[in-house]
Amino acid sequence: MMLQHVSAQPDLTPLPAPDRPAVARALAKNPAERFRTCVEFLHALIIAESAPVPTSPSSVLPSAGASRFPNLTQPAPNTYTPLNNPPPQHHSGQTHFGGADKTMPRPQSGSGAFPYPSAPPGSNHGQYTGDRTARVGVTPSLTIPALITPRKPPGLVTPGGPSAPASGTSGAPTPPMTTTPGPRARPQLIEPDPEILDLIALTPGAPKAGGSRWPLQLPRIWPVMPVAWLNGIGGHPFDHPPTGDLAQAITRAACPDGSIPPGSGEPVRFADGTWASLFPSRQISGVARVKLDVARERWGFEVTQPDPSTFLLRRAAQSGSGILSRWSGKKPAGLEIVIQLPTTGSLMGGVELTGRLYGTPSPEFAKEADLALPQMLSDIRKLLQNVEDRRRDIRLPASFPISLYPVHGDGTVLAPLPGKCRNVSFSGVCCVVSGPVDAAHVFVAFEGVPVAAGWAILTRLSRANPDSEGHLIAGRFRVDL
Structure with a gap:
């Protein structure tokens, strides 16, 4: 089929009949006729699988601009459709499916089951009716639309017992239908749709034992979620949910002027005048000490080593004498560069360089130091970087306060962990x-970034190691979901 799609129209006859319209639209030659997202394609297949086979040629898939979700304002029917007789005649001018579902009758209103979804308003698609909502989530009062294939309505047939014929049928018994409880469904990772955001309502959850709100149960997992929901606080709207642009805004917040350096390891200047550089390396402490002698001789540094993975390079200045002065009779002042080597031994890790002033140097010295620090950091990076940086995105040093909300695959959110950002991309x-962190995924909330206030980004953890300040956590944003 893939080879046919390159030069001709693919043959879809081997596919099941309900799936052909959706696949044909996905393989359309004109990009404007295709589905906008994979999620939209998935929903079209779900609706096609759960729908009876249409008998009218006008029963087609919804267009690209049509709704992907059920009509939640249309009431459910009060009676079941007979299993053997054709459906009742409608005179609304709309085309309906001609055959009734042979396996599942339509549930009554208020039965608690999931009726079939309805087609978009104004389309000629066969009509479904029903109120399709699922009450699951943080609290019993949480209501959120269900976007999965409807379940068979319970209570229609007594398991193992005889089935009474439906009203209006010829008397043929309905095949017995048994139900066995299955495992709890995993939350779907989907992008929020504006058509369902207004229907989501949260109320404050009841505190657990000891006064804690956690663990919480999320009905769905989105790439970006309000922090209020992760804290079990209701009433927070889901207006204009951010996407990948939020990750870019957070990265740009690491630079005071919002500009990203052209290459990896390039020095970055922060608003407080501090310079920083971050690059990968396999450098060990003993070899680094020998290489730093070159920088010491060139720039006149005094090199000390507070701990095995940290070097401190200082250059003193005399007030009012410029950057070339080495001695001062007043309070110590000058510039310093802190080098933080990776704690992974011979394995590759990130080297962090931080250059700043200490004490109260003269304005002349501070001006000359601001010009010299980026060149000093570049020279030290050339000495210590012994591996090529092949990462797709540039990592920038950052010190934002953050909170991590561990989340499990079933939607359980644990209590947040406070932390501090090291770098971001x-x-x-x-x-x-x-x-x-006892989870493979976390929601990261950047409290120190105004543009991200109130939102948390889903992140898949790739590294979790003990660190001198706590636990070092690294992961990738899942804004692609």
Whole structure:
């Protein structure tokens, strides 16, 4: 089929009949006729699988601009459609499916089951009716639309017992239908749709034992969620949910002027005058000490080593004498560069360089130091960087306060862990938190970034190691979902 799609129209006859319209639209030659997203294609297949086979040629899939979700304002029918007789005649001018479902009758209103979804208003698509909502989530009062294939309505047939014929049928018994409870469904990872956002309502959850709200149960997992929901606080709207642009805005917040450096390891200047550089390396402490002698001789540094993975390079200045002065009779002042080597031994890790002033140097010295620090950091990076940086996105040093909300695959959210950001990029984050993270995914809330206030980004963890300040956590943003 893939080879046919290159040069001709694919043959869809081997596919099941209900799936052909959706697949044909996905393989359309004109890009404007295709589905906008994979989620939209998935929903079209779900609706096609759960729908009876249409008998009218006018029963087609919804257009690209049509709704992908059920009509939640249309009431459910009060009676079941007979299993053997044709459906009742409608005179509304709309085309209906000609055959009734042979396996599942339509549930009554208020039965608690999931009726079939309805087609978009104004289309000629066969009509479904029903109120399709599921009450699951943080609290019993949480209501959220269900976007899965409808379940068979319970209570229609006594398991193992005889089935009474439906009203108006010829008397043929309905095949017995048994139901067995299955495992709890995993939350779907989908993009929020504006058509259902107004229907989501949260109320404050009841505190658990000890006064804690956690663990919480989310009905769905989105790439970006309000922090209020993760804290079990209701009433927070889901207006204009951010997407991948939020990750870019957070990365740009790491630079005071919003500009990203052209290459990896390039020095970045922060608003307080501090310079920073971040690059990968396999450098070990003993070899780094020997290489730093070159920088010491060139720039006149005094090199000390507070701990095995940290070097401190200082250059003193005399007030009013410029950057070339080495001695001062007043309070110590000058510039310093802190080098933080990776704690992974011979394995590759990130080297962090931070250059700043200490004490109260003269304005002349501060001006000359601001010009010299980026060149100093570049020289030190050339000495210590011994591997090529092949990462797709540039990592920028950052010190935002953050909170991590561990989340499990079934939608359970644990209590947040406070932490501090180490570096950030368009695709991920590295941070230090107070304790271990018992989950493969977390929601990261950047409290220190105004543009991200109130939102948390779903992140898949790729590294979790003990650190001198706590636990070092690194992961990739899942804004692609």
